[in-house]
Amino acid sequence: MRIDNLQYANWSEKIFRQLREGGVDAIHVTIAYHENFRETVLNFEQWNRWFEQYPDLIMKGQWASDVDQAIETGRTAVFFGFQNPSPIEDDIGLVEIVHTLGARFMQLSYNNQSLLATGCYEAEDTGITRMGKQVIKEMNRVGLVVDMSHSADRSTIEAADISERPIAITHANPYDWSPALRNKKDDVIRAVTENGGMMGFSLYPHHLQNKSDCTLESFCEMIARTVDKFGAEHFGIGTDLCQDQPDSVVEWMRVGRWSKEIDYGEGSAAAPGFPPMPAWFNDNRDFGKLENGLRAVGFEGADLAGIMGRNWHNFYETNFCAAGETAQHE
Amino acid sequence: MRIDNLQYANWSEKIFRQLREGGVDAIHVTIAYHENFRETVLNFEQWNRWFEQYPDLIMKGQWASDVDQAIETGRTAVFFGFQNPSPIEDDIGLVEIVHTLGARFMQLSYNNQSLLATGCYEAEDTGITRMGKQVIKEMNRVGLVVDMSHSADRSTIEAADISERPIAITHANPYDWSPALRNKKDDVIRAVTENGGMMGFSLYPHHLQNKSDCTLESFCEMIARTVDKFGAEHFGIGTDLCQDQPDSVVEWMRVGRWSKEIDYGEGSAAAPGFPPMPAWFNDNRDFGKLENGLRAVGFEGADLAGIMGRNWHNFYETNFCAAGETAQHE
Numbered sequence A, B: 001m002r003i004d005n006l007q008y009a010n011w012s013e014k015i016f017r018q019l020r021e022g023g024v025d026a027i028h029v030t031i032a033y034h035e036n037f038r039e040t041v042l043n044f045e046q047w048n049r050w051f052e053q054y055p056d057l058i059m060k061g062q063w064a065s066d067v068d069q070a071i072e073t074g075r076t077a078v079f080f081g082f083q084n085p086s087p088i089e090d091d092i093g094l095v096e097i098v099h100t101l102g103a104r105f106m107q108l109s110y111n112n113q114s115l116l117a118t119g120c121y122e123a124e125d126t127g128i129t130r131m132g133k134q135v136i137k138e139m140n141r142v143g144l145v146v147d148m149s150h151s152a153d154r155s156t157i158e159a160a161d162i163s164e165r166p167i168a169i170t171h172a173n174p175y176d177w178s179p180a181l182r183n184k185k186d187d188v189i190r191a192v193t194e195n196g197g198m199m200g201f202s203l204y205p206h207h208l209q210n211k212s213d214c215t216l217e218s219f220c221e222m223i224a225r226t227v228d229k230f231g232a233e234h235f236g237i238g239t240d241l242c243q244d245q246p247d248s249v250v251e252w253m254r255v256g257r258w259s260k261e262i263d264y265g266e267g268s269a270a271a272p273g274f275p276p277m278p279a280w281f282n283d284n285r286d287f288g289k290l291e292n293g294l295r296a297v298g299f300e301g302a303d304l305a306g307i308m309g310r311n312w313h314n315f316y317e318t319n320f321c322a323a324g325e326t327a328q329h330e
Helices: A013-021 A037-053 A062-072 A093-101 A128-144 A153-162 A186-194 A218-229 A247-255 A282-298 A301-319 B013-021 B039-053 B064-073 B091-102 B130-142 B154-163 B184-196 B217-230 B247-255 B284-296 B301-319
Strands: A003-009 A026-032 A058-060 A076-082 A103-107 A143-145 A166-174 A197-202 A235-237 B003-007 B024-034 B058-060 B078-084 B105-108 B145-147 B168-172 B198-201 B235-237
Touching: A003 A166, A003 A218, A003 A235, A013 A076, A013 A282, A026 A037, A026 A062, A026 A301, A037 A076, A037 A093, A037 B039, A037 B091, A058 A062, A058 A218, A058 B154, A062 A301, A093 A103, A093 A128, A093 A197, A093 A218, A093 B039, A093 B091, A128 A143, A128 A153, A143 A166, A166 B301, A186 A197, A186 B013, A197 A218, A197 A301, A197 B145, A197 B154, A218 A247, A218 A282, A218 A301, A235 A301, A247 A301, A282 A301, B003 B198, B003 B235, B003 B301, B013 B039, B013 B078, B024 B039, B024 B064, B024 B301, B039 B058, B039 B078, B039 B091, B058 B184, B064 B078, B064 B301, B078 B168, B091 B130, B105 B198, B130 B154, B145 B168, B168 B184, B184 B198, B184 B217, B184 B247, B198 B301, B217 B235, B217 B284, B217 B301, B235 B284, B235 B301, B284 B301
Parallel strands: A003 A026, A026 A076, A058 A076, A076 A103, A103 A143, A166 A197, A197 A235, B003 B024, B024 B078, B058 B078, B078 B105, B105 B145, B168 B198, B198 B235
Antiparallel strands: none
């Protein structure tokens, strides 16, 4: 079983076919960076069209059992998430609405301060806001997973503590391997995993040691060390693959509509676009290489299967249903 | 089994308890008259709150099997519908979105011309529009039932012909019993029922012979004659009960935001408010009286059970699922 818990590709039949070639049984895709509710609904609508157009390649994913159904029918189950709480605007009632529409992960902030939490690019991190506490409780109730990938440290640790259900960092790596603002220090990873949460290892070059030049071996050794420290069952993959996107999209991700000035985020004026992917991971057909890389550093059996997909499947199984309704969808 | 396929009450715990007292296992409630998409979502949100607040009295209804579950657990299943296509605005992609959120009936028009069809108060009826034909096809695909209760005759007959799945008139009576603009002539009822469709008999006084003074006997004899003419399996109840609503609400129903001048609809300047209900049907506790009235004019067995709820249940069973997916939710 292979699950990639974060992609934001410029979707096309080509990519849907590559998902099948790479044996990817499920993906969690970002459908909102800065979109408001109505704009996010347009993105749900676009996916409905793709499900209608490519019923042999993809299917809507809502529950862990949909991954099993995708495997049985040779398709990829597509789960939805937001990298910002902008889709719920200032209306807590939208938490259940977006969950009903299929959203399963929501970051409490992107890089900036949001209504709910502080982003990792802010100078000061004031933790979870008043509305944030209410929204975490509501997300727990309906089965929308708190994702803190782009949030600042204090906010993340507070979210892990406040949340009564496990939370996630869908796409990041350990800071001690590659000290990017977006990577996570040990106390953050510990707070999330101690709470039963999950972290997905990212292949976005800005999150890698030596960026685009990162070797498969270095990446897999980092995974081995992290797993030794925090427990193999808490980790999976979240590539952050942004395949076939024009550079205008990375600008949208970074600036949205919040600034008239360019903000380069993890890039720079000299290199404002998407960075090139490492040679050993260009698209969804390369998951086999990643699995072989993990084998080469000693992974096997349940740990290997866990990292490649089973751990996310287990996480989906207990965290997407409404509180107290876990069994209903299995 | 008792199903009321149209209500628009000023919902409260009192009414939810009266539904239980009246043995009403399922209701179809209007959640949009003139609301746009975002406003309709606020109405879905309000119902989510009520489901959370009164879990022992009501539950969200999505499939026929939810009626069975409501019966097993002593609750009322609440199904959603719109009396106007305003919630989908000019965006066909919203058809699947509102179905996912739980909408199961949508009128192609209220009293006026809509983007899809002509309402029964327009001087000329030009039938189903270009967008209307596309939307009927999409409603058929996802399992959103075409409701023509407030539409004009030609539009209704065309909708019954164009639709590849049965359509409904959720709340109206035969015109030859009570010649209101909103009541339906035989050729309209025939077009709908021949197509496998359903009509719900209305208790809204403007649709009754002698309005508020209509007798239970007259109402039940009308049902007996109608059933003799078109077949008992095509009829049920759709009371149009608007319990506890202030008169400002009937003005909203009639005028929405489409006119600065008052339009009295079925009322008049002398009697602009909600008309008083007939003495024998004031609220949901009176369904037993209605059932006894039907018995008194000779109904029994499967026909009686059909009118009181089983026919709507059968209709839900085959018309709420996506085309070709009927079995999935049973």
